[in-house]
Amino acid sequence: MTSGTPVPDDTAAATAATVVLGEQDVARALTRIAHEILERNKGGDDLVVLGIPTRGVPLAHRLAARLAAVEPGLVAEDLVGSLDVTMYRDDLAQHPTRSIGATTVPGGGIDGKVVVLVDDVLYSGRTIRAALDALNDLGRPRAVQLAALVDRGHRELPIRADFVGKNLPTSTAERVRVLLAETDGRTEVVIESGTDGGAR
Amino acid sequence: MRHLLSTTDLDRAAAIRVLDTAAQMAATQGRQIKKLPTLRGRTVVNLFFEDSTRTRISFETAAKRLSADVINFSAKGSSVSKGESLKDTALTLQAMGADAIVIRHQASGAPHTLAHAGWTEAAVVNAGDGMHQHPTQALLDAFTIRRHLTGGPGNPDGVGNDLAGLHVAVVGDVLHSRVARSNVDLLHTLGARVTLVAPPTLLPVGVGPWPAEVSYRLDDVLAQGPDAVMMLRVQRERMSTAGGGFFPSPLEYTRLYGLDARRLATLPDHSIVLHPGPMNRGLEISADAADSPRAVIVEQVANGVAVRMAVLYLLLAGDGDTAGTAPATGAVPALTSASSSGSTPATTAAPTTTAGATA
Numbered sequence: 001m002t003s004g005t006p007v008p009d010d011t012a013a014a015t016a017a018t019v020v021l022g023e024q025d026v027a028r029a030l031t032r033i034a035h036e037i038l039e040r041n042k043g044g045d046d047l048v049v050l051g052i053p054t055r056g057v058p059l060a061h062r063l064a065a066r067l068a069a070v071e072p073g074l075v076a077e078d079l080v081g082s083l084d085v086t087m088y089r090d091d092l093a094q095h096p097t098r099s100i101g102a103t104t105v106p107g108g109g110i111d112g113k114v115v116v117l118v119d120d121v122l123y124s125g126r127t128i129r130a131a132l133d134a135l136n137d138l139g140r141p142r143a144v145q146l147a148a149l150v151d152r153g154h155r156e157l158p159i160r161a162d163f164v165g166k167n168l169p170t171s172t173a174e175r176v177r178v179l180l181a182e183t184d185g186r187t188e189v190v191i192e193s194g195t196d197g198g199a200r
Numbered sequence: 201m202r203h204l205l206s207t208t209d210l211d212r213a214a215a216i217r218v219l220d221t222a223a224q225m226a227a228t229q230g231r232q233i234k235k236l237p238t239l240r241g242r243t244v245v246n247l248f249f250e251d252s253t254r255t256r257i258s259f260e261t262a263a264k265r266l267s268a269d270v271i272n273f274s275a276k277g278s279s280v281s282k283g284e285s286l287k288d289t290a291l292t293l294q295a296m297g298a299d300a301i302v303i304r305h306q307a308s309g310a311p312h313t314l315a316h317a318g319w320t321e322a323a324v325v326n327a328g329d330g331m332h333q334h335p336t337q338a339l340l341d342a343f344t345i346r347r348h349l350t351g352g353p354g355n356p357d358g359v360g361n362d363l364a365g366l367h368v369a370v371v372g373d374v375l376h377s378r379v380a381r382s383n384v385d386l387l388h389t390l391g392a393r394v395t396l397v398a399p400p401t402l403l404p405v406g407v408g409p410w411p412a413e414v415s416y417r418l419d420d421v422l423a424q425g426p427d428a429v430m431m432l433r434v435q436r437e438r439m440s441t442a443g444g445g446f447f448p449s450p451l452e453y454t455r456l457y458g459l460d461a462r463r464l465a466t467l468p469d470h471s472i473v474l475h476p477g478p479m480n481r482g483l484e485i486s487a488d489a490a491d492s493p494r495a496v497i498v499e500q501v502a503n504g505v506a507v508r509m510a511v512l513y514l515l516l517a518g519d520g521d522t523a524g525t526a527p528a529t530g531a532v533p534a535l536t537s538a539s540s541s542g543s544t545p546a547t548t549a550a551p552t553t554t555a556g557a558t559a
Contacts, residue, residue, distance in 0.1 A: 084224070087238040087266075087513070097518030099217070100224040137233040
């Protein structure tokens, strides 16, 4: 029923799905973002990379590994952590109870550091607002920057990404899914049409 | 989860979910800023018909750390002492907009009545009812045991684990203990083997079908090398009615069932000692045992806050449970425009189906 690239997955069969980024595309985007982060911050001093669960955490680890590969003196494990934002969300009462993810911060803390938040899809911006609140309770970073693998638009808050893997203009009826080898067995970015027969 | 009335309501997955949530809550309690905004605007009432210090303070701390408003209500000094019934008290609290009621009552089953009589929409948490159940105490005990005995490097809290293969001895006044009842159910659900140790007079009639072994001899059970030993408080305030004839003398009880330095030394190196508090030092537990490094009694109190935060979070944060009390103002826009207040989902879905000009 679709002319898009078929996804070899039974769950995706019911809705039309298009693969917009493959494994190599994701890898290239992360490498570019790593260079942009180092360029923007004139090196890797005081960098902390925090992934937002679920998909942001493996992305943050991949990004930290690239940062360490590019910049001498950086150690990936000392850069990377995770930041759970569940308890800071503004939509808790609109959904079934969410499970709480882990928050881990590198040993040096975040005070005076440059924190790069990493998320898979930037959409309404509400997750990032919650993340900023969560950061506030953890310490006082010198600066906060945002890296997103996909920016799909439809912002509901004045929030903008500093580093974007790919801008994907979408409709709100569509669904953007980032699959990562660490959590899903394969790495790709997929657009699914939310309502039947939407995708071209 | 709509209410938390008994540990028998929790299956294995639900119990592990509470413990895992508690682990994340505990992690936030090590920070400089311990307060989370999660339950802002919700009201938690502590309705205590029986004396309590640590449970009430623990629930109050947990609710405040999640930014809920807390109203403390104790029977002394309230209209209950003028003869007000549980029903009228519940109706009053409902009229004041309580989202959760934490109740401790001297009558077994009072929380169940409160939850199911239709007097209130609030989520009900049993904080101890008579000689029946005390589920949050059992959860914090299980959390403490899991952390110490299944946690390892990389997973210090044992997140995701159950208690399979562990042996827990529950020693003392099982008859009067709601803590023991809740623990037997929960520890069994989580896969642990439980042995109750008490003099025959302090075991309930009908203990046979409980999912636990029973022994009258503490030394025999300690010789089996239990992974955790939970000492129960001798509840002398509940023994006065029967003339106190449950054991001949406190000294004899201490000799036969008290945990002292000698018995402590017979335990395996990894074993831990728990006590729900308040302790009768010198009766069921000696000062040596209570203050030894393997006693995790103070840590149980800290874990109690995390576990109660988890319970309040799971009961109050989502939508399904609290539909009747969720703010219906529409002031908070939903994440997706499709489900925002008032509008039907069809209006947002319809005009966008052809807009897929991507890639």
